[in-house]
Amino acid sequence: xxxxWIGAAxxxxxxxxxxxxxxxxxxxxxxxxxxxxxxxxxxxWELQYRLTPLPELxxxxxxxxxxxxxxxxxxxxxxxxxxxxxxxxxxxSAALKRNQELPRNIRRIFQQLGRCLGRFDxxxxxxxxxxxxxxxxxELAALNKxxxxxxxxxxxxxxxxxVALAILFA
Amino acid sequence: xxxxxxxxxxxxPPRLRREVDSLGKESAQELRLRINAPPExxxxxxxxxxxxxxxxxxxxxxxxxxxxxxxxAAATMAQGYLTAPGGHRIGLCGEAICRNGCFxxxxxxxxxxxxIARDFQGIGKDAAALKGSILxxxxxxWGKTTLLRDLVRQLAQKETVSVVDExxxxxxxxxxxxKRMDVLTGCPKPAGIDMTLRTMGPSCIxxxxxxAEGDCQALVQAANCGVRLVATAHxxxxxxxxxxxxxxxxxxxRIFDGLVLLHKDxxxxxxxxxx
Numbered sequence: 383x384x385x386x387w388i389g390a391a392x393x394x395x396x397x398x399x400x401x402x403x404x405x406x407x408x409x410x411x412x413x414x415x416x417x418x419x420x421x422x423x424x425x426x427w428e429l430q431y432r433l434t435p436l437p438e439l440x441x442x443x444x445x446x447x448x449x450x451x452x453x454x455x456x457x458x459x460x461x462x463x464x465x466x467x468x469x470x471x472x473x474x475s476a477a478l479k480r481n482q483e484l485p486r487n488i489r490r491i492f493q494q495l496g497r498c499l500g501r502f503d504x505x506x507x508x509x510x511x512x513x514x515x516x517x518x519x520x521e522l523a524a525l526n527k528x529x530x531x532x533x534x535x536x537x538x539x540x541x542x543x544x545v546a547l548a549i550l551f552a
Numbered sequence: 553x554x555x556x557x558x559x560x561x562x563x564x565p566p567r568l569r570r571e572v573d574s575l576g577k578e579s580a581q582e583l584r585l586r587i588n589a590p591p592e593x594x595x596x597x598x599x600x601x602x603x604x605x606x607x608x609x610x611x612x613x614x615x616x617x618x619x620x621x622x623x624x625a626a627a628t629m630a631q632g633y634l635t636a637p638g639g640h641r642i643g644l645c646g647e648a649i650c651r652n653g654c655f656x657x658x659x660x661x662x663x664x665x666x667x668i669a670r671d672f673q674g675i676g677k678d679a680a681a682l683k684g685s686i687l688x689x690x691x692x693x694w695g696k697t698t699l700l701r702d703l704v705r706q707l708a709q710k711e712t713v714s715v716v717d718e719x720x721x722x723x724x725x726x727x728x729x730x731k732r733m734d735v736l737t738g739c740p741k742p743a744g745i746d747m748t749l750r751t752m753g754p755s756c757i758x759x760x761x762x763x764a765e766g767d768c769q770a771l772v773q774a775a776n777c778g779v780r781l782v783a784t785a786h787x788x789x790x791x792x793x794x795x796x797x798x799x800x801x802x803x804x805x806r807i808f809d810g811l812v813l814l815h816k817d818x819x820x821x822x823x824x825x826x827x
Contacts, residue, residue, distance in 0.1 A: 435622040462621050465562065468613040470621050502615070503649050503657045504624035 389551065394544035401540015408525060408532070411485050415522045417451045418491065422515045429508060436470065436499060437462040454481055454492060470500035491517050556638025556726055560668060563617045563636050565610045571602050576668075581693065585611060586663040611661045618642055628719055628738075629657050639669035639724035669697070671727055676703030679822055684809030685781040687802075687825070689793055695818040696784040697721060697760050703812075704758045704782060708733035711780075714754035716744035722760055742770035749774050756780040768801040775807045789813065790823070 421443045428434045428442065437459050444455030457477035458470075467473045474496025478489060491514060498510025557577055561569045564583075568591060572583065575593055582594040591602040618636035619626050626634050632655070634642045646662035648655055679686060680703055688703070690696045701722050707713050708730020715722055720737040723729055734752050736744050741759055745767075748754055757774055759767070762785045771781055787793035790811055794803055802808065811823045 429624075433622075433625040435620045435625050437620055439622075465617045465620075468565070468609045469616055473621070500612075500616075500621075502623045502629075502659060502661075505656075506659075507624055 386551075390548035393547045393551070394541065397544030397547065398537070398541040401537045401543075404540070405536045407485070408529075408536075411488065412522065412525050412529075414449070414451060414485070414488050415518050415525070417447050417449070418488070419515060419518045419522070421447050421451060421455065422495075422511055422518065426508060426511050426515075429504065429511070433504070450481055450484055454478065454484075457481070458496075471496040474499075487521055491521070556640070556669065556724070559636065559638030559726075560640055560666070563614055563640075565613045567604065568602070568610070575600060575602075580668050582668065583666040584663070585614070585666075587611065608660075611664055614642065614664060614666075615644070615661060624657070630655065632658065633719070635720040635724070636666070637724065639721045639727065641667045641669070641719065641721055643667070669721060669724070671701060672698055673702060673705070673728065675699060676701075676706045679703045679810075679812045679820070680706035682810035682812075682822060685775065685807055686783075686810045686812060687793075687808040688782075688784040688812040688814065688820075689787045689790065690784070690814030690820075691788050691816070692786065694814040694816060695820075696814060698818075699812065699814065699820060700758065700760055700782065700784050701727070704733070705730045707756055707758075707782065711755045712753065713756045713758055713782075714748035714752045716741055716748060716757065716759040718744065719760070722758075742766045745770040745774050749777060749779060754779060756782060758782040760784050761786070762799070762802070765798055765801065768799060771807055772801055772805050775805065781807060783808075790825070 424443055424446055425439060428439050434442070440455045440459035440462060444452045444459060447455060454477050457480055458474055461467060461473035461476050462470070467476065474492060478484065478492055484492070494517060495514045498507060498514060501507045501510060561573055564572060572580070572593065576595055579596040580593060581596070584592040584594070585606045587608055588605055590605055593600045593602060615623055615634065618634050623629050623634060628634060632644050634644070636642055643665040644658045644661050646658050647660040649657045649659050676699055679699065686703070688696050688700055704713055704715055704722070705728065709732070712732045713730060713734070715733060715735045716739065717723060717735055717737045718739060718741055723735045729735070734748070734754070736748055739747065745757055745759070748757060757779050762768060762771065762783050771783065775781055785793060785799060787796060790813070793799055808825050811825050812820050813823060814820045
């Protein structure tokens with residue numbers, strides 16, 4: 383009897399945990415997007431007013447961010463310093479390879495950023511940064527749509543699934 | 553003779569480095585790269601064609617590494633060239649970006665011309681013995697910048713020299729400077745002359761390549777302040793110099809006292825300015 387109760391508790395905890403982890407993933411994605419938008423704004427100001435060369439710019443941007451965003455910008459700065467790749471896009475790909483845990487949509491945004499930073503003219507570069515920023519805003523808006531309801535649903539669904547399984551196997 | 557050879561090799565695509573290094577270390581003057589054509593290396597006036605064709609990726613690599621992936625940050629990009637580490641000048645040609653009829657930069661480079669900077673220490677000793685303002689004349693590729701570099705270094709052992717180095721080619725990092733030398737880089741010549749004149753209190757101002765009337769006006773103004781000038785200009789002889797309308801202000805105001813005339817074999821002789 384005791385084993386059954388322990389089993390049921392484990393099923394509920396497991397399913398509940400799964401629901402909570404999906405909700406946490408969404409929150410993390412949102413946090414990363416907000417950080418990235420801040421970093422992009424910083425880059426825009428630096429480029430517009432100081433024309434900071436890219437390796438320095440990435441290093442500075444990395445220092446203002448935290449977590450994965452920080453790691454990627456610092457990694458990109460290192461790649462640029464090595465001067466082993468023909469363009470910024472390849473440097474960005476190399477930096478992203480070292481950060482596998484990044485969500486797919488945010489990885490796509492970073493790749494877009496790599497392509498826009500590789501442009502030869504400042505105006506094109508600034509427009510590119512703006513485009514990346516609006517891509518981030520778009521992703522953020524999609525995440526924020528019914529955010530609270532959705533996150534609560536993930537958690538509740540996880541718990542309910544656990545309870546259902548526990549009843550079925552009891 | 554010194555040349556920032558390592559710096560030059562570091563900006564080239566890895567697959568070209570070995571061939572350029574083995575052929576050109578001693579006497580390379582220029583490296584020309586055109587998409588879908590083999591690279592052309594100019595050695596002591598002779599051309600050698602390397603084996604592999606140049607790709608668009610090769611040109612992007614050179615532009616990006618020479619500018620630290622920031623060609624838009626180089627002030628000279630709007631004039632169609634970049635100065636690479638070591639003072640090597642990279643001229644760009646290809647699809648241009650123009651706004652309101654003005655050239656703003658290159659969207660996609662199709663060919664590059666890398667002019668290799670060299671430093672011959674001691675070649676300017678004879679020219680440094682001249683009194684007053686000195687003008688170095690020579691055709692492109694005859695060694696005006698190389699001579700000016702050493703001449704200025706010699707002068708800066710004895711007097712305070714301000715160098716207005718718009719392109720950052722004269723004294724890049726790693727090139728020996730004179731004791732009393734101040735170098736202003738990346739600033740247009742007229743503004744640079746005015747600025748150094750007011751702020752650095754030089755007894756001599758040096759600049760490479762007088763090309764516009766604005767440069768001439770600024771030189772006249774500096775000369776009127778009692779500053780000695782050392783400059784270079786495109787002309788094969790004194791007569792050729794006098795014929796060019798852009799230099800008229802300099803001739804009329806008798807700014808220069810001594811002339812250094814370069815020859816095709818890169819030797820030179822010194823003359824007093826006539827008239």
